[in-house]
Amino acid sequence: MPDELIEATRSFLNKEGRCEIVARLLRSMSLALLVLFCVVPQAFGESIGSVKTFQDMGNGIELNCTNAYLSIELLTPEIARVRVGVKRPGAENRYLEDYSYAIREDLPKEKVNYRVKEEGKSILLSSDALDVVITKNPVLVAFLDKQGFRLSEDFSPMSWVPAPEGHSVTCTKYLSYGEHFYGLGEKTGPLDKRRSKVKMWNTGEYGDDIRSDPLYQSHPFFIGLKEYKAYGIFFDNTYRTHFDMGHTYEDRYIFRSEGGELDYYFIAGPLVKDVVKRFSFLTGYMPLPPIWALGHMICRWSYYPETEVMDIATRARAEKIPLDVIWLDIHYMDGYRCFTWDKSRFPDLPGMVSKLHAMGYRVVSMINPGIKADPKYFVFKEGIQRDAFVKYPHGGLYIGKVWPKECVFPDFTRPDVQEWWGSLYKGLLDAGIDGFWNDMNEPDIFHTKTSTMDDSAVFHDFGLLTSHKKIHNIYGSYMAKSTLEGISQLMGNRRAFVLSRAGYSGLQRYAASWTGDNTSNFDHLRLQIPMFLNLGLSGTPFIGSDIGGFFKSANAELLVRWYQASALVPLMREHNCRGEYDQEPWVHGDPYKSFIRKYVNMRYRLLPYLYTSFYEASKDGSPIMRPLLYEYQQDSNTFTLDDQFLIGRHILVAPVLNEGSIGRLVYLPKGNWYDYETKDVLEGNRSIYYDAPLDMLPVFIREGAIVPTKELGQYTTEKSVETITLEVYPLQTRESSTSFLYMDDGITKNTPFVLFKFEMERTGNKVCIEFNSTGAFDGIKSFDLKVYSKRPRKITFDGKETEFSYEDGAVYLHTAKDIKLVELIY
Numbered sequence: 118m119p120d121e122l123i124e125a126t127r128s129f130l131n132k133e134g135r136c137e138i139v140a141r142l143l144r145s146m147s148l149a150l151l152v153l154f155c156v157v158p159q160a161f162g163e164s165i166g167s168v169k170t171f172q173d174m175g176n177g178i179e180l181n182c183t184n185a186y187l188s189i190e191l192l193t194p195e196i197a198r199v200r201v202g203v204k205r206p207g208a209e210n211r212y213l214e215d216y217s218y219a220i221r222e223d224l225p226k227e228k229v230n231y232r233v234k235e236e237g238k239s240i241l242l243s244s245d246a247l248d249v250v251i252t253k254n255p256v257l258v259a260f261l262d263k264q265g266f267r268l269s270e271d272f273s274p275m276s277w278v279p280a281p282e283g284h285s286v287t288c289t290k291y292l293s294y295g296e297h298f299y300g301l302g303e304k305t306g307p308l309d310k311r312r313s314k315v316k317m318w319n320t321g322e323y324g325d326d327i328r329s330d331p332l333y334q335s336h337p338f339f340i341g342l343k344e345y346k347a348y349g350i351f352f353d354n355t356y357r358t359h360f361d362m363g364h365t366y367e368d369r370y371i372f373r374s375e376g377g378e379l380d381y382y383f384i385a386g387p388l389v390k391d392v393v394k395r396f397s398f399l400t401g402y403m404p405l406p407p408i409w410a411l412g413h414m415i416c417r418w419s420y421y422p423e424t425e426v427m428d429i430a431t432r433a434r435a436e437k438i439p440l441d442v443i444w445l446d447i448h449y450m451d452g453y454r455c456f457t458w459d460k461s462r463f464p465d466l467p468g469m470v471s472k473l474h475a476m477g478y479r480v481v482s483m484i485n486p487g488i489k490a491d492p493k494y495f496v497f498k499e500g501i502q503r504d505a506f507v508k509y510p511h512g513g514l515y516i517g518k519v520w521p522k523e524c525v526f527p528d529f530t531r532p533d534v535q536e537w538w539g540s541l542y543k544g545l546l547d548a549g550i551d552g553f554w555n556d557m558n559e560p561d562i563f564h565t566k567t568s569t570m571d572d573s574a575v576f577h578d579f580g581l582l583t584s585h586k587k588i589h590n591i592y593g594s595y596m597a598k599s600t601l602e603g604i605s606q607l608m609g610n611r612r613a614f615v616l617s618r619a620g621y622s623g624l625q626r627y628a629a630s631w632t633g634d635n636t637s638n639f640d641h642l643r644l645q646i647p648m649f650l651n652l653g654l655s656g657t658p659f660i661g662s663d664i665g666g667f668f669k670s671a672n673a674e675l676l677v678r679w680y681q682a683s684a685l686v687p688l689m690r691e692h693n694c695r696g697e698y699d700q701e702p703w704v705h706g707d708p709y710k711s712f713i714r715k716y717v718n719m720r721y722r723l724l725p726y727l728y729t730s731f732y733e734a735s736k737d738g739s740p741i742m743r744p745l746l747y748e749y750q751q752d753s754n755t756f757t758l759d760d761q762f763l764i765g766r767h768i769l770v771a772p773v774l775n776e777g778s779i780g781r782l783v784y785l786p787k788g789n790w791y792d793y794e795t796k797d798v799l800e801g802n803r804s805i806y807y808d809a810p811l812d813m814l815p816v817f818i819r820e821g822a823i824v825p826t827k828e829l830g831q832y833t834t835e836k837s838v839e840t841i842t843l844e845v846y847p848l849q850t851r852e853s854s855t856s857f858l859y860m861d862d863g864i865t866k867n868t869p870f871v872l873f874k875f876e877m878e879r880t881g882n883k884v885c886i887e888f889n890s891t892g893a894f895d896g897i898k899s900f901d902l903k904v905y906s907k908r909p910r911k912i913t914f915d916g917k918e919t920e921f922s923y924e925d926g927a928v929y930l931h932t933a934k935d936i937k938l939v940e941l942i943y
């Protein structure tokens with residue numbers, strides 16, 4: 118025993134020592150009592166309490182409750198914002214700073230009609246669409262529709278425990294038998310999120326596990342579907358948040374945060390469509406991308422040098438597989454330095470890009486947030502001069518390792534940094550690069566326990582100087598915002614395109630996204646479908662995955678099936694990791710490359726239809742790729758269907774997603790459906806077994822659809838839109854239907870457009886199609902009509918009988934674009 122220890126033991130055993138022991142005991146007891154009385158209740162949480170008073174705020178009400186203020190603001194008759202401001206002695210404001218990284222800054226303000234009534238034990242706030250009932254003691258909030266149906270209600274009072282920043286808040290709501298959940302963004306697992314438990318914390322994920330959570334993006338928004346009625350909840354909290362959707366308890370679901378404030382938006386339906394559109398109204402719409410971004414794209418980590426890029430370009434044209442975009446991954450940079458290029462690999466980048474442009478290609482290149490900490494590198498130097506990089510509280514630079522080793526990271530929460538970052542793209546734009554790919558922006562940092570920045574890193578956050586804990590989930594979105602706004606300014610009236618890996622709700626305003634580093638296997642292929650569908654329902658319509666899988670390499674069967682499944686997915690990009698076998702569509706030779714060509718060709722013919730769906734998404738947030746329940750909410754067979762989907766309103770795609778399968782069951786909802794391949798009419802409201810050998814993607818068209826198509830080109834703008842072919846699928850059982858065609862020049866921002874509306878009606882032996890259009894775009898001169906039906910007795914154009922030909926089950930007609938009425942009499 119060391120001498121000091123012997124001495125200490127001796128002194129404890131003498132009288133003074135014993136006194137010391139007693140004194141210490143008393144001291145620790147009083148500390149324990151202090152903890153018991155002051156800290157423990159806090160740690161176990163505090164809840165809102167009961168209503169003391171309340172007041173009308175002009176846009177809703179505010180309730181003064183025992184432990185917090187509760188404000189319920191009506192943004193529209195269907196959208197209520199609920200905020201809880203925990204009472205903090207001495208605090209100047211009742212609530213935390215009112216700034217949202219998700220809600221549009223230009224959100225139109227509406228004066229909503231509402232009434233407030235105190236009714237015994239509750240207070241009623243009602244708009245024309247929604248009743249909010251607040252029980253006074255304890256405070257519980259319920260949302261009812263105008264038929265008195267309880268859409269959603271608190272299971273227990275809203276509560277919290279103190280957190281290092283704000284409070285860790287909890288909201289618990291009743292879960293009813295048969296309730297389903299959708300949304301929650303980029304999550305693995307099935308379409309219906311009931312019974313799942315997920316976390317929102319943007320995370321770079323590598324590879325294999327098909328259950329991984331969280332992934333790259335955070336969308337704290339879900340849709341509840343209860344007895345055929347839908348509502349939505351957007352928990353606008355950027356800290357790490359947790360959702361337990363009936364995973365732990367069968368009678369309640371819970372959402373909670375690790376900081377900030379309880380701030381959520383309740384969105385009434387009753388249609389899922391309404392909820393998605395209203396959520397998009399809050400968080401904004403995807404700008405209409407340049408049309409080339411709807412084309413087929415090919416990527417590799419990484420294509421270099423120039424000869425390799427040119428080989429890909431020449432090969433695609435020789436193989437006659439339409440292709441629009443070639444992507445440059447990190448190796449085009451000079452030693453992973455963003456905004457530079459490697460002069461030995463690409464001695465004449467502008468020259469190469471202009472050769473590619475001449476062949477009809479566009480080029481997109483990667484930019485990461487990690488800036489190499491290299492005093493000789495202009496971006497690092499400029500950033501240091503501007504004090505643009507994230508720091509620690511003591512003022513030292515935050516340094517993290519990514520591809521170029523030690524890196525610094527721009528603070529995208531600062532408007533001047535956003536502007537500076539945007540301006541850095543000038544060099545690459547001048548070299549002819551057409552679009553940008555923001556990757557690793559969770560931010561993903563190597564060799565750290567958390568795979569990201571230290572929690573203590575400080576961000577400007579509009580002067581609040583908050584930590585990484587609050588900013589982490591929006592870092593990717595704000596990098597994409599800085600990129601999009603910067604390049605938009607530099608590109609004048611040309612449309613910009615940005616792809617981002619990370620994001621938060623609202624990302625669609627700035628970028629398209631893809632589902633990150635998946636793996637080449639059928640499990641990952643299957644996983645993509647519900648993930649895309651839930652991203653679309655979460656307001657993010659422009660999505661896709663690495664076709665063929667990123668890690669490992671796709672064999673011929675998997676590559677063909679992945680291409681088929683992606684044939685009409687909004688973003689169609691094949692991508693592959695370095696070190697794996699090549700995965701371009703031609704690598705497995707024939708017949709596989711012909712199978713792939715068939716469906717890339719289908720996409721290019723259907724471009725006017727696809728572009729019209731993009732237009733719709735850009736106007737009101739309608740997902741381009743939709744689960745069947747989106748259009749058939751009254752059909753409970755669709756509630757868990759997640760291996761087939763709709764593109765726009767009329768096209769149903771049911772890809773084969775299992776290895777070795779040469780057919781599958783397809784559910785056709787009520788009505789009739791045309792087999793796209795054979796044009797046979799199939800009765801709906803049942804499942805059919807569809808033979809689908811490897812060359813076949815099952816696609817069905819809803820009766821009544823008018824599907825605009827164009828001549829096949831090797832890139833999106835190769836063939837003009839002068840003559841659009843309207844594929845007409847006459848109504849069989851329904852009486853009327855509406856279809857649209859949107860078109861413009863596909864490249865410029867403020868540009869003339871044309872929007873055709875086709876209304877089909879069936880009465881007795883007659884099918885009429887009414888044409889209406891608005892807009893000044895005059896690129897479309899005429900229509901070819903291809904009507905899949907038996908031979909009509911007579912056809913009239915605007916009342917005058919016209920000639921037609923009939924061949925192989927289709928009627929062929931040609932008409933000027935200003936036709937008003939086509940009648941087919943059988």
Ligand code: GLC
Nearest residue numbers: 417418446447556618633634
């Ligand atoms: C990340 C991206 C991947 C890219 C790679 C190299 O893993 O997700 O798509 O190829 O980085 O830049």
